[in-house]
Amino acid sequence: MLVHRSSFSQSLRMAGLLPHSPLLKLSSSSLLRRSHPSVPFLYSFSLSFSSLAAKKQHKQPPIAAVLEIGGVKIAKDDVVRESDPSNNVPDAIFSKLGLQLHRRDNHPLGILKNAIFDYFDTSYSAKFVKFDDLSPIVSVKENFDDVLVPADHVSRSYNDTYYVDAQNVLRCHTSAHQAELLRKGHTHFLVTGDVYRRDSIDSTHYPVFHQMEGVRVFSPDEWLGSGVDATSYAASDLKKTLEGLAQHLFGAVEMRWVDTYFPFTNPSFELEIYFQDNWLEVLGCGVTEQEILKRSGREDSVAWAFGLGLERLAMVLFDIPDIRLFWSTDQRFTSQFSEGKLGVKFKPYSKFPPCYKDMSFWISDAFTENNLCEVVRGIAGDLVEEA
Structure with missing residues (x-):
């Protein structure tokens, strides 16, 4: 499947990758950069549903507009500034603050x-x-x-x-x-x-x-x-x-x-x-x-x-x-751990094996690998993996 970056989200949904799983896997063994007569580069990669994912995807919670850290209020506009060419903080990262x-x-x-x-x-x-x-x-x-x-x-x-x-x-x-x-x-x-x-x-x-x-x-x-x-x-x-x-x-x-x-x-x-x-x-x-x-x-x-x-x-x-x-x-996951109990061993809870799918799409010459990863994660969730 070959898709342009601008239609990446639509293509993921057509391929059945969204909204079914928040946890996907990028395999670097199939991540290729090839020349093409009409566009600068092609990235090709395989995606897999990881067994860590729950069977059903839950909707991502809304991103707070204002955070308070150490008594200081931080607004989203203070961190994610699309109008500032030097800013490269995406919504997914702001959501972790x-x-x-x-x-x-x-x-x-x-x-x-x-x-x-x-x-x-x-x-x-x-x-x-x-x-x-x-x-x-x-x-x-x-x-x-x-x-x-x-x-x-x-x-x-x-x-x-x-x-x-x-x-x-x-x-x-x-x-x-x-x-x-x-x-x-x-x-x-x-x-x-x-x-x-x-x-x-x-x-x-x-x-x-x-x-x-x-x-x-x-x-x-x-x-x-x-x-x-x-x-x-x-x-x-x-x-x-x-x-x-x-x-x-x-x-x-x-x-x-x-x-x-x-x-x-x-x-x-x-x-x-x-x-x-x-x-x-x-x-x-x-x-x-x-x-x-x-x-x-x-x-x-x-x-x-x-x-x-x-x-x-x-x-x-x-x-x-x-x-x-x-x-x-x-x-x-969260119920397995208690205050003061260091070293309690985690018990896996998912029984679902990975399911691999292959995708490719075009990018510009100025597009770096980290930019690529963040575009993919911005659409498919922050648990997309590049292995």
Whole structure:
């Protein structure tokens, strides 16, 4: 079936794909880009109804015109601006703002967040200040410049980041709040929130997910007399802290540290644990770049920072096979989890196998793959997968 993009919605309905299922699958093995004498390019892909979908599609709830996050009201027109050429936030992404799954105590993400909070409260006598309701709209400076992301880094592109306008974005990471909190004088803090990156969708990728950022600042009197330099002192404390966190979440597991690179820490590490016969990356961390502390008025200090993805850990701890399930409102999913019960194993509830269909349609030369994915999801639902 060959269809022009302008008639894509009609063609999906003719093919029987709408409105019957909100969960479809794009197979990249059949996603082809071919030349044609009359139009620039052809995309061809196969769609499948996933077994995760309910037998009957429920209508999508209406998108709220105004959200309130952290006491601040955010109107849809503040985020989705069709008249602004620099804006690339679709309705489907705006609909996720304000849901704040990490603040729901009976949700796997909220349960995991609270378990991490409990560890830091116990280990540090409640020294860590917790932030989990900060606005996801941040400036380009906060999101990139303040954490030393290079000016030519690919993450700054419109193909990778959701821009509200030329100067503001939906945060790509919770690190976007780090510099501001340091300037305000915080020395121990945890930031949890929903983050946004333009991405394909499959069982392990979604354009909205949740992160937690942790930062601890040391003053000179804490490492002087220890016999080691400031960087080594901070790195040692960081590893001890995060090894304790891994044991708190996963029990007595084998761990290893892997050297890596991040623009905002040096040295930088990744922590891996041996879990269910595989090495699993748990988080990234490191000693904060001195330039970040200097800009925040703390040039005489040293600090460590870590960042972890809540979905990644929750999928392992709760045996959740697909990242899209976190957004489900189906009681067969939500009723399986309770406040304070970390590690309850998810029980699949759908018995329906996938049903594959193939489609192709024409696009312009300027149409990028992420734009393509969002057009498809805007019509067929936000659970369209590119595998």
